[in-house]
Amino acid sequence: MATGWAREGAVQEQIDSTVAEGVELARSRLGQAGESLSECEECGDAIPERRREAIPGVRLCVACQEAADAESRDSSGFNRRASKDSQLR
Numbered sequence: 583m584a585t586g587w588a589r590e591g592a593v594q595e596q597i598d599s600t601v602a603e604g605v606e607l608a609r610s611r612l613g614q615a616g617e618s619l620s621e622c623e624e625c626g627d628a629i630p631e632r633r634r635e636a637i638p639g640v641r642l643c644v645a646c647q648e649a650a651d652a653e654s655r656d657s658s659g660f661n662r663r664a665s666k667d668s669q670l671r
Contacts, residue, residue, distance in 0.1 A: 622646050 618634035621627065622643035629643050642650060 616639050618629065618638060618640045620629060620634070622629055623641045624646040625643060627643045627645075629640060633644065634640055
């Protein structure tokens with residue numbers, strides 16, 4: 583793969599960094615431990631027993647978890663790695 587003016591190994595370092603960040607993000611989201619809540623800590627709705635069994639330490643109902651996930655995706659800011667389209671402009 584042509585790297586232009588980048589030093590040798592820069593592309594692999596970028597790939598490794600992306601993977602490491604993804605793994606860290608996934609681990610931070612799974613970091614919940616302990617007893618699952620029976621009611622959502624955001625809205626107070628009941629959390630189904632099957633959800634509590636499937637996700638140890640769950641604290642949010644499905645609707646609140648989806649909202650939290652969407653918010654974290656939207657607040658990611660910008661693509662610091664850029665895309666080809668943005669580099670060509």
